[in-house]
Amino acid sequence: MKIIMYGTLILLMSFGQAIAAKQIPIEAFSAGEQYSRVQISPTGKYLSFTSEVEGRNNLIVLNLKENKIENIVRFSGNSEVGSYHWVNAERLVMRKLYVKGWTDHPVYMGELFGIDADGSGGRYLIGYQGEMQTGSRLRKATPVYGTSYVLDPLIDDDKHMLVYTIPWSASKEPTTIVYKVNVETGVRKRITRSPSRMAAFLTDNQGQVRVSLSTDNYIHQTIHIRNKNNEEWREFELNANLTDINLHAFDGTGKKVYITASESGEAEGIFELDFESGKVKKILQDKVVSPKQLWVDNINHELFAVELEPGYPTYAFVDNTAKMSKRLKSLIKSLPGNQIQLVSTTVDEKISVVFAHSDINPGSYYLYHADKGQLQFLFNTMEGIDYSLMAETKPVSFKARDGLEIHGYLTLPFNKEAKNLPLVVMPHGGPHGPRDWWGFDPDAQLLANRGIAVLKVNFRGSGGYGRAFEHAGHQKWGSAIQHDIIDATKYVIEQGYADPKNMCIMGASFGGYSALQSSIIEPDMFKCAIGVVGVYDLPLMFEEGDVAERNSGQRYLTQVLGTDEAKLKAYSPSYNIDKLKAPVLIVHGGDDERAPIEQAESLVDALKKAKHPYEYMLLENEGHGFYKPEHRADYYKRVLAFLDEHLVL
Numbered sequence: 001m002k003i004i005m006y007g008t009l010i011l012l013m014s015f016g017q018a019i020a021a022k023q024i025p026i027e028a029f030s031a032g033e034q035y036s037r038v039q040i041s042p043t044g045k046y047l048s049f050t051s052e053v054e055g056r057n058n059l060i061v062l063n064l065k066e067n068k069i070e071n072i073v074r075f076s077g078n079s080e081v082g083s084y085h086w087v088n089a090e091r092l093v094m095r096k097l098y099v100k101g102w103t104d105h106p107v108y109m110g111e112l113f114g115i116d117a118d119g120s121g122g123r124y125l126i127g128y129q130g131e132m133q134t135g136s137r138l139r140k141a142t143p144v145y146g147t148s149y150v151l152d153p154l155i156d157d158d159k160h161m162l163v164y165t166i167p168w169s170a171s172k173e174p175t176t177i178v179y180k181v182n183v184e185t186g187v188r189k190r191i192t193r194s195p196s197r198m199a200a201f202l203t204d205n206q207g208q209v210r211v212s213l214s215t216d217n218y219i220h221q222t223i224h225i226r227n228k229n230n231e232e233w234r235e236f237e238l239n240a241n242l243t244d245i246n247l248h249a250f251d252g253t254g255k256k257v258y259i260t261a262s263e264s265g266e267a268e269g270i271f272e273l274d275f276e277s278g279k280v281k282k283i284l285q286d287k288v289v290s291p292k293q294l295w296v297d298n299i300n301h302e303l304f305a306v307e308l309e310p311g312y313p314t315y316a317f318v319d320n321t322a323k324m325s326k327r328l329k330s331l332i333k334s335l336p337g338n339q340i341q342l343v344s345t346t347v348d349e350k351i352s353v354v355f356a357h358s359d360i361n362p363g364s365y366y367l368y369h370a371d372k373g374q375l376q377f378l379f380n381t382m383e384g385i386d387y388s389l390m391a392e393t394k395p396v397s398f399k400a401r402d403g404l405e406i407h408g409y410l411t412l413p414f415n416k417e418a419k420n421l422p423l424v425v426m427p428h429g430g431p432h433g434p435r436d437w438w439g440f441d442p443d444a445q446l447l448a449n450r451g452i453a454v455l456k457v458n459f460r461g462s463g464g465y466g467r468a469f470e471h472a473g474h475q476k477w478g479s480a481i482q483h484d485i486i487d488a489t490k491y492v493i494e495q496g497y498a499d500p501k502n503m504c505i506m507g508a509s510f511g512g513y514s515a516l517q518s519s520i521i522e523p524d525m526f527k528c529a530i531g532v533v534g535v536y537d538l539p540l541m542f543e544e545g546d547v548a549e550r551n552s553g554q555r556y557l558t559q560v561l562g563t564d565e566a567k568l569k570a571y572s573p574s575y576n577i578d579k580l581k582a583p584v585l586i587v588h589g590g591d592d593e594r595a596p597i598e599q600a601e602s603l604v605d606a607l608k609k610a611k612h613p614y615e616y617m618l619l620e621n622e623g624h625g626f627y628k629p630e631h632r633a634d635y636y637k638r639v640l641a642f643l644d645e646h647l648v649l
Contacts, residue, residue, distance in 0.1 A: 024449050026640070028384030029442040030632035035381050038365050039344040042155060043089045044351045046070060046117050047367075047378075052629075056080040057106075059094060061117050071119040080106055085150050087183045088158040090117050093125065093150060110147035112163065114183055125186035126163060126179075141186030144179075151178060152203045155299070155347060159183060162191065162209070164201055173197040178209050195224045195233040202247040204254050205301045211257055213247050221245045225275055236273065240280045244268060244467060249296045249303040258283070258303050258318075260291055265468030270294070270306060284316055288407070290464050292437070297324050298345055304328075309464075311395030311407065312438055313339045323349060331368065334375060338364075339439070359411070360390035362440040382442075390414070391448035393438055398491040400460075400484050404472070407465075408457040408488055409436055410497065411444045421453040422647045423498035425489050425518075425526075428456065429509030431481060432470055432560060435462040446636060451649050455492055459484035475562045477510075477538070478571025482518045489525065502648050504582075506530030506639070509595060509624065516573035516584070516603070523581040528646035530585045530639060533624050535595045537575075537602040538568040544596045574602040583613040585642045587635060594624040615642065 036057075038049040047062045057080040059073035073081055075096055082095030093114045097106035111127030124130075130143035146167040153161050163181050167174045176199045179188040194201070196214035204210045212224040212233060223245070224233040242261035249258050257273045269285030284291075288310045295305040304324045306316040315332075317325045324342060331340045331354055338356035345352040354366040354375070363381035368374070393411045400406050412418045424447055428436050436456040444454040458465065459481045461473020473481050485505075492498045505515045505526045512534020519529040535541055538561060547553035561568060569575040584607060588600035600616070607614040617638050619631050626632045643649075 022389055024386055024389060026446065026633055026636045029446040030629050030636055031382065031384055032629055033362065033381040034383055035365065035379050037083060038353050039086060040346055040351055040353050041086050041089060041117065042347045044346040045089065048092065050081055056099070059084060070117055073115055082106065082108060085153045087153045087161045091183055092117065093161060093183060108147070112148055112150070121184065123186060126181060126188065141188060151201055152207055154207045157207065162203060162207065175199065191229055196222050200247060202257065204250045211247055213245060237278060238280060239278070242271070248294045249301060252302055260294065262467050265466055267466040286310060288465065290466065295342065299347060299349055309437055327352065327368065327370065357439060359393035359439060360387050389449065390445055395438060396492070398488065400487045404460060406457065406459060406484050406488060408455060409438060410492060411448050411454040412497070413448045413451050413453065416451055419496050420499040421497060422451065422649055423453045423455060423492065423503040424643065425455045425485060425503065425505040427459070427485050427507040427511040427514035429511050431461040431473055431477065431510045433463040435464040450640065452643070453497060455488060457485050457488040474560045477561065478517050482514060482521050485514055485518050486522050486525065502527065504528040504530065504643060504647060506532065508532040509534060513573070517571065519582045520573060520576050520579045523579055526582045528642065529582045530642065532587045533589055533595050535599050536573040537599055538572045539565055540598060540602060544598045545594060547594070574606045577606045577610040577612055580612060583646060585615045587617045587638070589619050589623045589626065
């Protein structure tokens with residue numbers, strides 16, 4: 001199999017220097033995305049998307065034939081619409097989410113709701129509440145005590161979908177179940193139970209559940225296969241030392257499966273499993289990064305492209321002759337400067353929803369009409385953003401003090417000379433798993449719009465660079481990870497971008513920890529530090545918060561932090577205020593259960609005791625991140641005022 005790399009063209013705004021500086025209102029950045037999860041119905045009759053109305057995501061269905069709103073799906077109370085699927089030409093199935101204070105994302109309790117495009121036939125299909133309608137002679141669905149997900153909408157079956165469920169049981173690692181569910185009534189039939197614990201599944205092009213991937217301890221994984229639904233599972237012997245396995249797609253023959261996996265701790269590659277020969281073949285592996293996403297044709301279920309992001313995003317095409325590969329290449333040429341994604345396509349493959357985004361573009365949606373060769377603009381995800389005034393984000397890489405190669409991104413105000421700029425360093429959260437990407441970030445763009453350069457660092461411990469890179473940050477939260485952030489700052493100073501006497505550091509969650517810890521390690525480097533929903537007392541992490549409440553969370557903390565209390569305190573900002581010079585802004589959510597309020601209080605108490613200058617902003621009804629646009633606007637105003645006080649702008 002031959003794979004051709006196809007890089008996305010990056011179009012730089014060379015005319016930017018000539019445009020006068022113009023400040024975009026804070027509310028444009030705090031508003032969030034007005035449109036998301038855009039899909040075309042199987043026949044192309046409807047266009048659907050989610051949109052925030054009065055603080056909750058609703059589902060909007062447009063009738064494209066009649067050019068009108070067909071239906072708006074709203075849930076009552078603190079509920080909202082999550083991700084959804086078209087399960088036939090007229091019906092949608094969606095997740096019901098609950099907005100809670102403890103997370104920066106709404107909570108999913110495993111409930112699926114179905115409704116027709118015109119608003120009729122609304123029914124609770126699967127979940128712990130069971131069938132809630134009365135007076136019907138239809139067979140009723142009983143409750144499902146577990147978290148359920150749509151496995152396969154079965155586009156060739158108008159009546160059914162496949163759902164897999166993780167049961168709520170006494171076992172911490174239960175076996176999982178696949179059901180065939182009637183999309184009208186919710187009545188279900190069990191198709192299979194996983195042959196081992198905590199299994200994920202993969203269906204073939206005919207909707208047969210053919211592959212199971214399971215783990216008993218979240219480390220060692222087992223693959224089971226079968227030829228069709230009614231056969232017994234058999235273990236597939238992996239003749240390779242693979243970890244971090246994920247299932248993605250069958251090939252056209254139905255005899256091979258594509259997976260992503262890591263070999264020897266390296267960045268994940270794409271492998272082909274041959275069910276007949278038992279062989280495992282490596283198809284693609286980037287030396288630096290794991291694939292960002294594998295794109296599978298939603299009609300024939302075949303893999304056609306692999307999205308990678310070592311710096312700027314690129315594509316690798318698995319089959320250059322595939323219709324979707326050709327379509328994607330053509331669209332990349334038509335929309336230069338953007339990363340292009342085909343997010344939804346009609347059954348006849350004549351119409352596709354196209355998503356284009358970049359460092360200066362939060363996202364634009366189009367309809368591509370293949371028979372006409374036409375690209376029809378739909379809408380921008382953030383209507384208040386003037387893209388012509390946004391700042392370029394460029395990838396950077398450097399060698400850390402111990403020789404490890406580190407990657408990151410530098411956002412430079414386009415209306416200023418890229419020399420001796422005020423700088424804000426912005427470490428990401430996590431630290432293990434998340435990473436920063438090239439693309440539009442409202443936090444960075446807001447600061448750049450005010451003339452401030454922004455540096456992001458994928459320090460050791462970040463995800464996407466292989467297990468070895470991620471594990472290199474274990475028990476190094478307060479040392480090597482911070483050294484990577486500090487070395488990145490020194491690198492952009494050496495390159496002439498930043499004024500070493502005019503820099504601050506800010507971050508959220510682990511990034512908030514880093515803002516304080518890096519300022520303690522290098523007390524003369526930063527003029528100020530901003531910690532947002534951060535952790536500042538590492539011993540306290542074992543006692544308070546939703547991670548500490550779970551046995552798995554305690555194991556995780558032991559692995560990534562260690563249990564040496566003296567070391568934990570040495571790495572905790574709350575215990576080291578005497579080494580801190582930078583004034584501090586602390587922003588926290590009163591309902592935060594990931595980094596509970598006790599973390600902010602620990603830092604505030606230490607700052608008070610040391611009589612260190614600080615400001616404290618508490619958003620009582622917010623959690624680990626700020627969900628309401630008005631709260632985000634207040635937060636942005638406070639941050640800008642604090643930076644204006646301590647930086648020369």
